[in-house]
Amino acid sequence: MPRSQPPVKSEVSVEEYLAMEARASERHEYAHGQVFAMAGGSERHNRLAFELAMAIAQNSRDSGCRVLISDVKVQTPTSAFYYPDIMVVCDASDDHPYIKRSPCLIVEVLSNSTLDIDRGEKWLNYQTIPSLQMYVLLEQDTIRAEVFRRVEGGWFYERFESGTLKLPCVDLEIALEDIYSRLG
Numbered sequence: 001m002p003r004s005q006p007p008v009k010s011e012v013s014v015e016e017y018l019a020m021e022a023r024a025s026e027r028h029e030y031a032h033g034q035v036f037a038m039a040g041g042s043e044r045h046n047r048l049a050f051e052l053a054m055a056i057a058q059n060s061r062d063s064g065c066r067v068l069i070s071d072v073k074v075q076t077p078t079s080a081f082y083y084p085d086i087m088v089v090c091d092a093s094d095d096h097p098y099i100k101r102s103p104c105l106i107v108e109v110l111s112n113s114t115l116d117i118d119r120g121e122k123w124l125n126y127q128t129i130p131s132l133q134m135y136v137l138l139e140q141d142t143i144r145a146e147v148f149r150r151v152e153g154g155w156f157y158e159r160f161e162s163g164t165l166k167l168p169c170v171d172l173e174i175a176l177e178d179i180y181s182r183l184g
Helices: 014-023 043-059 115-126 176-180
Strands: 028-031 034-037 066-068 073-075 086-089 103-109 134-138 145-151 154-160 164-167 172-175
Touching (some): 014 028, 043 172, 043 176, 103 115
Antiparallel strands (some): 066 086, 134 145, 145 154, 164 172
């Protein structure tokens, strides 16, 4: 599904995008030669991502995995670049300070301005990452998660409105209600 906002720039190479992003004061995503300005998130969006990221970080403290939020790009094999709300990287060789290529878990918090992109364009590009074991979409305004889990031969989709999320690579089981409980 095409984005509702026009690109900031079109026909941009990966190298041009990375050079532009290194100098930019705002963050931009890159897909198919087009550069898009990122929308700002709400406090609820930020707190939801923070609560889950903290739970993952506390659980994976001694695992060697790194939990990254919002400011580090992921590069897909399709040469798309995004800033996931939460990304977990357990591959020690994935050590570039600004770009990760081998996350095992990506989480996006949905908002009205991003839900079509998160469910469409990003999902199509994220599923090409060989190391990715799970992609989670969290609803912002209601307790709901959509989970895409890599299984032999493809991807398995689940939707949760209660129950426990089992997050791979960090071996964490967390009640969906616990993620949302501190938001008020």
